[in-house]
Amino acid sequence: MRDTSRPLPFARAAGGVFDLTLDGLVWSRRTFWMAALLGLPVVFGVLYRMVLASRLPPQLQPFDLYGTIVVFYYLRNLVPLAALFYASALVADEVEAKTLTYLLTRPVTRGAILVGKFAAYLVTVLCVTLPAVVLTFFIVLTGGGSHSVSAAVPDLFRDLAVLAAGLLVYGALFTLLGVALRRPILPGLLFLFVWELLANLPGYLPRLTVTAYLRSLVTHRPAEEGIGELFGQVLPASLCLEMLAGMTVVFLGAAIWIFSTREYVFDQ
Amino acid sequence: MSEAAIEFRRASRWYGQVIALNDVTTTISPGVTGLLGPNGAGKSTLLKLAAGQLAPSQGEVTILGQAAWGSPEIFHRVGLCPEPDAFWDGLTGRQFLLALLRLTGYDEAERRARADQALALVDLEDAAGRKVGGYSKGMRQRLKLAQALAHEPEVLLLDEPLSGMDPVSRRRVMDLVKKLGREGKTVVVSSHILHEIESMTRRVLLIHNGRILAAGDSRELRDLMDEHPHTVSLRARDPRALARSVVSSPHVLSLAFGSEGEWVTVQTARPDEFYSALPEAAIEAGVLEMYSPDEDLESVFKYLVAR
DSSP states (O other), X not given: OOOTTSOOOHHHHHHHHHHHHHHHHHTSHHHHHHHHHHTHHHHHHHHXXXXXXXXXXXXXXXXXXXXXXXXXXXXXXXXXXXXXXXXXXHHHHHHHHTOHHHHHXXXXXXXXXXXXXXXXXXXXXXXXXXXXXXXXXXXXXXXXXXXXXXXXXXXXXXXXXXHHHHXXXXXXXXXXXXXXXXXXXXXXXXXXXXXXXXXXXXXXXXGGSXXXXXXXXXXXOOXXXXXXXXXXXXXXXXXXXHHHHHHHXXXXXXXXXXXXXXXXXXXX | OOOOSEEEEEEEEEETTEEEEEEEEEEEOSEEEEEEXXXXXXXXXXXXXXXXXXXXXXXXXXXXXXXXXTOGGGGGTEEEEOSSOOOOXXXXXXXXXXXXXXXXXXXXXXXXXXXXXXXXXXXXXXXXXXXXXXXXXXXXXXXXXXXXXXXXXXXXXXXXXXXXXXXXXXXXXXXXXXXXXXXXXXEEEEESOHHHHHHXXXXXXXXXXXXXXEEEEHHHHHHHXXXXXXXXXXEESSHHHHHHHHHTSTTEEEEEEOTTSXXXXXXXXXXXXXXXXXXXXXXXXXXXXXXXXXXXXXXXXXXXXXX
């Protein structure tokens, strides 16, 4: 028997929104292009194994190359960009398509709607990102023999966890931007490519960024990481985990609060 | 007197400097209520306030005894058919209904049964397996209606539900709305066409410039329209003969010749008597065409506002 005196239980409502959103996200054009971008290192890895490995200087070890791809390509650029383009659109796409009304006229709380959508985002980007990293790892490192691969596997798991944390915290941040701002992409890009540069400065400024915490969790730090390395800005792992968890909770909580109190009808 | 399902108490809503709804106090009881007004009158704002999609800037709006804004639980008992032609186009009609019924709290078996029932109500069974993106405008309208009906709500808010429908579908939807009203449900249906509203109900709320101008029987509106000086334009082979014939009538207030010479525009205070006397004049002057711009609801509203 349905209890019509209160909204649907949170998990049940979020589950319904999750399934509905996941279906739309997985088969979207956005996912196609994002998968293509995230898969580029796989293509590069194949190219490296077939052509470049024999021509590059011997100092450039496969593991260094893999580390550079993880830190610069995925962690610094593609993961935040994927989060920006997916998470900021979770509500904006519904507003633009004028379909948000259907969700807002169901007996479900707005918090459940947003959490369901966020979960769908996270599953989609994890499913697109992590396999690409795993493939890149094996393609690049198997050139150095099976011994080097097995020795580096713990680093792979750590990288996957850090990338997942990046998708989580950046996703929460850009979900917040998406519900708070009408046009979140430009502020998001400014945050990623201007504000996040603070991570390379000395003192306490890196602690005001997201990337400093994520980068500090990656153990195989390429020497070419930038001037941040000169200042030794590697933050303690426990602090990084606490800060990343705290930021996720704060960003997502603020996003739920704004989404729950804002009128969207006239944006539609 | 039945209990009010929807209540507006001194409710206003504005956007910046623009007042969309101005100090509205009214109640809506079970049965069908037509919300009638020209485009931009505030009909959609009123419905969105009732459906909790907007918060009143001032005053209160309650539905089924609860504040409309910020009470998602009311949607167990309320259905909204929104005006925009918007869907998740990648879903089939049935998937669309199943997804929304899931968010209304039904288990899988009941979702399927209700979706099939709603699709049958709007005559979409044959198209249920097709993607909504391939539906015609009329089919999409009917699917919107189906999602509002599928959970059998006590209150149905229908924003221009007949827009874009073919005549057969319109008839069917009108009959359905009347049936729901007879069953004791509260149905609010908006339109800017009096004839459409009259086909579903006599109970109307007249809205113009964000204010409720009148609430009552649509026949009273018809009477007001009949008291309202009518403008009638006539095209005749001999417009001067027509003018001579009608100008002697005591009910003709003014007469003017159109710029193209064939048209005569007459304003009359007693349209019924004017129309009764017209055939004789029409034969003499050879009237070819006639229309009354006053049938336009906007002009009636202007008249009512000016009274």
